[in-house]
Amino acid sequence: MNIHEFQAKQLLREYAAPIPDGIVATTPEQAMQATLSIPSAAWAVKAQIHAGARGKAGGVKLAQDSQQVADISKELLGKQLVTHQTGPAGLPVNQVLIEAVTPIAHEYYLSLVLDRTLERLVFIAAAAGGMDIEETAIKAPEQIIRVPVHPAAGLQAYQSRLIAATFAFDKDKQAQLQQLMTSMYTLFIDKDATQIEINPLIETQSGQLLVLDAKINFDDNAVAFHPDIMALRDVSQEDAQEAVAKEHDLNYITLGGDIGCMVNGAGLAMATMDLVKLKGGSPANFLDVGGGATKDRVKEAFKLILADGTVKAVLVNIFGGIVQCDIIAAGILAAVAEMHLSIPVVVRLEGTNAEQGLAMLSNSGLGLYTANDLNTAAAKVVALAEVA
Numbered sequence: 001m002n003i004h005e006f007q008a009k010q011l012l013r014e015y016a017a018p019i020p021d022g023i024v025a026t027t028p029e030q031a032m033q034a035t036l037s038i039p040s041a042a043w044a045v046k047a048q049i050h051a052g053a054r055g056k057a058g059g060v061k062l063a064q065d066s067q068q069v070a071d072i073s074k075e076l077l078g079k080q081l082v083t084h085q086t087g088p089a090g091l092p093v094n095q096v097l098i099e100a101v102t103p104i105a106h107e108y109y110l111s112l113v114l115d116r117t118l119e120r121l122v123f124i125a126a127a128a129g130g131m132d133i134e135e136t137a138i139k140a141p142e143q144i145i146r147v148p149v150h151p152a153a154g155l156q157a158y159q160s161r162l163i164a165a166t167f168a169f170d171k172d173k174q175a176q177l178q179q180l181m182t183s184m185y186t187l188f189i190d191k192d193a194t195q196i197e198i199n200p201l202i203e204t205q206s207g208q209l210l211v212l213d214a215k216i217n218f219d220d221n222a223v224a225f226h227p228d229i230m231a232l233r234d235v236s237q238e239d240a241q242e243a244v245a246k247e248h249d250l251n252y253i254t255l256g257g258d259i260g261c262m263v264n265g266a267g268l269a270m271a272t273m274d275l276v277k278l279k280g281g282s283p284a285n286f287l288d289v290g291g292g293a294t295k296d297r298v299k300e301a302f303k304l305i306l307a308d309g310t311v312k313a314v315l316v317n318i319f320g321g322i323v324q325c326d327i328i329a330a331g332i333l334a335a336v337a338e339m340h341l342s343i344p345v346v347v348r349l350e351g352t353n354a355e356q357g358l359a360m361l362s363n364s365g366l367g368l369y370t371a372n373d374l375n376t377a378a379a380k381v382v383a384l385a386e387v388a
Contacts, residue, residue, distance in 0.1 A: 001217065001219075001229070001230075001232075002050040002217055002218075003218070003233075004050065004095070004234065004237075005046065005048060005097060005213060005215065006048060007216075008216040009211065011187060012184070012187065012211060012214055012216075015186055016179065017179075017183040017184070018211060019211050019214075020099050020210055020211070021099065021100060022038070022099040023038060024048070025073060025095065025097075025098055026077070027073075028070040028071070028074040028077065031069050031070055031072075031096055032066045032070040032073075034069070035066040038098065038099070039100070040101060041101070042101040043062070043069050043098055043099065044060060044061070044062055044063075044097075044099045045062075045063055045072040045076065045096050045097075046059065046060045046096060046097040047059035047060065047076045047081050048093065048094070048095040048096060049092070050237040050238075051083050052085050052215065053083040054081065054083060057081055057084075058081075059076065059083070061076075062101060076096055077093055077094070077095075078092070078093065079092075079093045080093075091237055092236055094234075102204055102210060102212070103205045104200075104203070104205070105202075105203045105205045106202065107128065107129040107201070107202050107212075108125070108126065108201040108202070108203070109124070109128070109144075109198075109199050109200065109201065110124070110125050110129075110180070110181075110184075110198045111125075111195065111197040111198065111199070112124075112181075112184045112185065112188055113195045113196075113197075114194050120148040120149060120150065121151070121185070122146050122149070123146070123147040123149065123181065123184075124145070124146050125144070127166055127167050128143065129200035129201060129202075145166045147163060149185065157178060160174070160177055160178035161178075163177060164178075173203065173207065176208070176209045180198075180201070180209060192218060192219045192222035192226065194218060194219050195215070195216065195217040196215075197216075198213070199213055199215075200213060239254050242254060244307075245287075249290065249297070250287065250288070250301055250304065251287070251288040252286065252288075252301075252304060253287075254284075255284055255285050255286060256282075256284065256310075257281070257284045257285075258281075258282055258284055258311055258313070258385055259281045259282060259312065259313055259315060260305035260306070260308065260311040260314040260315070261283050261285060261287055261305075262289060262302065262305060262314065262316045262318075263287065263316075263317045263318070264289050264323055265288060265290075266288050268319060269317075270286075271374075272315065272374065275375065276378050276382060279379050280382050281378070281381065281382035284308055284311045285308065287301055287304065287305065289301050294331070295330045295334065296331070298327075298328055298330075298332060299331045299335045299338070302331070302335035302336070302339070303339065306339055306341070306343075312343060313345070313384045313385035314344070314346070315345075315346050315348075315377060315381040316332060316345065316346070316348065318347075318348070318350070318351075318357075319350050319351045320349065320350065320351030320352035320353060320354055321352065323352075325349040325351060325352060325353045325356070325357035326353040326360060329356075329360040329361050330360065332345070332347065333361070333364055333366065336366050336368070344367075346371060346377050346380045346384065347361055347368060347371070347377075348371045348374055348376075348377035349361075358370050
């Protein structure tokens with residue numbers, strides 16, 4: 001789960017990280033009022049969306065007076081901001097963060113991520129942070145240092161000294177860095193994060209470290225144990241269909257093709273999409289209804305697929321182990337009857353009660369296509385989509 005910059009900063013502040021004063025506004029009037037509480041010679045107006053590269057896309061602008069803060073806020077609020085991380089549709093700007101502009105002596109990059117290969121949390125740092133860090137990673141990877149943390153030992157002082165040496169810090173800034181890394185590490189563990197990224201981490205002209213921008217991602221499988229984190233979710237920043245899927249405990253990802261796929265099991269879903277591609281088709285989605293699918297869940301899954309107006313045909317591929325195929329068939333029939341289906345549906349059932357399920361579908365009179373093997377089903381749905 002992703003959260004906004006201002007939310008990430010509030011969490012870091014609670015863990016004693018150095019965060020600049022800022023106020024979130026949802027209207028130009030609130031933005032103007034914020035300048036009265038944040039004395040400064042200039043302010044940054046920062047669009048709040050779940051994506052990076054906002055600065056390059058015009059989502060972060062500087063204002064010299066309170067009226068300009070209001071004008072910029074009016075320009076940004078309600079806008080679909082498009083960056084290279086959002087896709088062509090962009091994401092809605094419903095909030096802006098107003099912060100005092102801080103004179104910068106230097107910018108650094110610092111993040112903490114979960115490295116599944118190493119089975120460690122790893123600090124990643126670079127002495128040159130800011131908007132071009134991705135380019136640094138490609139063109140000069142030797143400038144980036146990685147410091148793994150052993151889970152039994154936890155964060156050690158020498159590890160912060162390694163990064164401080166990369167940043168050429170003196171003892172005072174080394175102590176500040178150690179405190180910040182401790183804050184990040186503790187927050188990461190406490191809240192089941194998967195990434196904490198600070199870019200840039202700045203050194204002010206007075207020699208203080210300050211978190212100028214922050215991004216935090218959380219493990220979707222763990223947020224249920226953290227109601228405070230769950231409360232930070234902003235569904236306006238999510239794909240609408242994926243948000244609906246979460247409400248019904250369905251694993252759904254929009255892919256943009258024209259063949260809807262409904263499968264039980266992530267591995268089988270991947271294999272199904274691969275075979276559709278092999279037959280010349282293009283999957284519209286990844287949709288795993290899970291091993292414990294019920295009639296109602298299957299019905300909701302079908303509604304989700306059909307809500308995508310680009311879908312020309314649907315392939316249902318179910319292996320009945322925990323779930324029984326006749327229950328899946330009942331869910332399909334209920335959805336088709338309720339939604340007055342006008343596109344072809346190909347169903348392949350295998351496993352527990354597969355014969356009963358296929359018989360229910362074949363005898364329904366609803367024009368459903370059935371198949372006994374996945375190869376035949378994939379070829380059939382691609383052919384049907386092409387003529388739809």
